[in-house]
Amino acid sequence: xxxxxxxxxxxxxxxxxxxxxxxxxxxxxxxxxxxxxxxxxxxxxxxxxxxxxxxxxxxxxxxxxxxxxxxxxxxxxxxxxxxxxxxxxxxxxxxxxxxxxxxxxxxxxxxxxxxxxxxxxxxxxxxxxxxxxxxxxxxxxxxxxxxxxxxxxxxxxxxxxxxxxxxxxxxxxxxxxxxxxxxxxxxxxxxxxxxxxxxxxxxxxxxxxxxxxxxxxxxxxxxxxxxxxxxxxxxxxxxxxxxxxxx
Amino acid sequence: xxxxxxxxxxxxxxxxxxxxxxxxxxxxxxxxxxxxxxxxxxxxxxxxxxxxxxxxxxxxxxxxxxxxxxxxxxxxxxxxxxxxxxxxxxxxxxxxxxxxxxxxxxxxxxxxxxxxxxxxxxxxxxxxxxxxxxxxxxxxxxxxxxxxxxxxxxxxxxxxxxxxxxxxxxxxxxxxxxxxxxxxxxxxxxxxxxxxxxxxxxxxxxxxxxxxxxxxxxxxxxxxxxxxxxxxxxxxxxxxxxxxxxxxxxxxxxxxxxxxxx
Numbered sequence: 001x002x003x004x005x006x007x008x009x010x011x012x013x014x015x016x017x018x019x020x021x022x023x024x025x026x027x028x029x030x031x032x033x034x035x036x037x038x039x040x041x042x043x044x045x046x047x048x049x050x051x052x053x054x055x056x057x058x059x060x061x062x063x064x065x066x067x068x069x070x071x072x073x074x075x076x077x078x079x080x081x082x083x084x085x086x087x088x089x090x091x092x093x094x095x096x097x098x099x100x101x102x103x104x105x106x107x108x109x110x111x112x113x114x115x116x117x118x119x120x121x122x123x124x125x126x127x128x129x130x131x132x133x134x135x136x137x138x139x140x141x142x143x144x145x146x147x148x149x150x151x152x153x154x155x156x157x158x159x160x161x162x163x164x165x166x167x168x169x170x171x172x173x174x175x176x177x178x179x180x181x182x183x184x185x186x187x188x189x190x191x192x193x194x195x196x197x198x199x200x201x202x203x204x205x206x207x208x209x210x211x212x213x214x215x216x217x218x219x220x221x222x223x224x225x226x227x228x229x230x231x232x233x234x235x236x237x238x239x240x241x242x243x244x245x246x247x
Numbered sequence: 248x249x250x251x252x253x254x255x256x257x258x259x260x261x262x263x264x265x266x267x268x269x270x271x272x273x274x275x276x277x278x279x280x281x282x283x284x285x286x287x288x289x290x291x292x293x294x295x296x297x298x299x300x301x302x303x304x305x306x307x308x309x310x311x312x313x314x315x316x317x318x319x320x321x322x323x324x325x326x327x328x329x330x331x332x333x334x335x336x337x338x339x340x341x342x343x344x345x346x347x348x349x350x351x352x353x354x355x356x357x358x359x360x361x362x363x364x365x366x367x368x369x370x371x372x373x374x375x376x377x378x379x380x381x382x383x384x385x386x387x388x389x390x391x392x393x394x395x396x397x398x399x400x401x402x403x404x405x406x407x408x409x410x411x412x413x414x415x416x417x418x419x420x421x422x423x424x425x426x427x428x429x430x431x432x433x434x435x436x437x438x439x440x441x442x443x444x445x446x447x448x449x450x451x452x453x454x455x456x457x458x459x460x461x462x463x464x465x466x467x468x469x470x471x472x473x474x475x476x477x478x479x480x481x482x483x484x485x486x487x488x489x490x491x492x493x494x495x496x497x498x499x500x501x502x503x504x505x506x507x508x509x
Contacts, residue, residue, distance in 0.1 A: 088504050098415075
């Protein structure tokens with residue numbers, strides 16, 4: 001059973017000066033799992049991801065990937081940011097190619113990878129465009145394609161659809177599920193949108209207000225494709241809403 | 248819609264012709280009908296002299312020859328200043344050590360106008376070409392370095408994070424992220440620097456030269472030849488404008504991805 005654990009977070013604590021943000025958080029993520037992390041706005045969700053990727057140093061505790069301390073050079077981890085993170089001076093194709101170039105993927109294989117991911121996100125026809133020529137949702141799809149192109153073993157997503165309208169969000173969520181199923185990547189998806197978490201996750205980790213602790217971990221066995229109006233969906237959504245309520 | 252656009256373009260050109268035409272007419276009347284004619288040549292005389300200067304020598308060369316002399320001085324010194332400025336500026340903006348070592352020295356020379364160095368440059372390098380290159384270099388270098396520095400500092404941290412997550416090492420981040428994101432800033436610097444270099448070459452040539460646009464002006468003053476002075480001034484204006492247009496063209500090509508390149 002132990003070998004199936006992809007990420008192990010043990011007693012993770014993070015403070016900025018006197019301000020305690022993450023307070024003794026522990027949980028595991030199994031390989032190939034789609035884990036959604038929800039919590040009230042400002043509860044430290046992004047801090048958690050930034051600690052995981054070593055963009056921030058952690059105050060106490062440990063984060064293990066494949067049973068060893070997280071190491072960006074060794075572990076193939078991709079991160080999709082809340083903000084637009086495409087490189088504006090590169091075309092769509094060059095953006096997707098960036099990670100593959102660093103990993104020195106052979107030319108033929110690279111071409112194949114790029115075509116595959118751009119086809120899935122529906123941007124192959126736009127491969128010669130610059131991000132400035134695309135809409136917000138297309139730009140976010142470039143980031144998603146870029147992340148998946150490197151075939152990451154772990155994908156971290158920080159409210160990637162926060163700035164998109166509801167219709168596009170549904171479309172991209174379905175796209176994400178397709179990519180996830182195809183690649184069998186382990187996904188950690190952070191959101192403050194409860195419906196999104198219930199729609200996407202195999203499991204939902206509910207965080208508390210600051211200083212952040214894990215309030216509850218809820219398994220989500222609703223069969224896919226999920227309907228947001230089905231009684232079981234509504235029931236689970238209401239349960240998570242109750243847990244998250246701070247008013 | 249279409250008609251409206253054509254009408255707008257037509258009105259723009261028409262008003263430009265009217266405005267320039269009116270200026271030339273007033274100038275012509277003023278220099279022909281009043282005492283101003285003793286201080287200033289009329290537009291017709293000036294334009295015909297300007298055309299004549301393209302095939303008759305003023306001093307040793309035609310106006311084209313003089314411009315090419317000035318231009319070659321500017322382009323050599325501007326290129327050297329540009330390359331060093333871009334490298335130093337981006338390095339100072341990204342690497343803390345480079346900033347700690349070079350910035351205090353740079354900040355010391357930055358506020359000094361390049362023309363202030365002319366006397367010292369003459370003592371160091373004599374009256375020849377090196378002196379001119381040196382002061383033009385300083386003009387270009389200090390502006391471009393500052394802009395490249397500001398550009399490298401303004402790089403979006405999200406892009407740095409994204410590159411790190413994709414496995415980029417520090418040197419790769421500098422080359423592939425910091426440098427390209429500083430390019431629009433660098434171009435803004437190049438625009439200003441080319442004008443400053445062009446102004447500086449004129450000043451340097453006024454001090455000592457036997458050819459060039461600056462020499463034309465100073466020689467005209469010594470000979471009390473107003474037409475020659477004005478030809479020099481017009482030549483400087485036209486070349487300055489052309490340099491700026493070329494620079495904009497290069498920017499549009501290299502910065503097609505950014506709003507400033509449009």
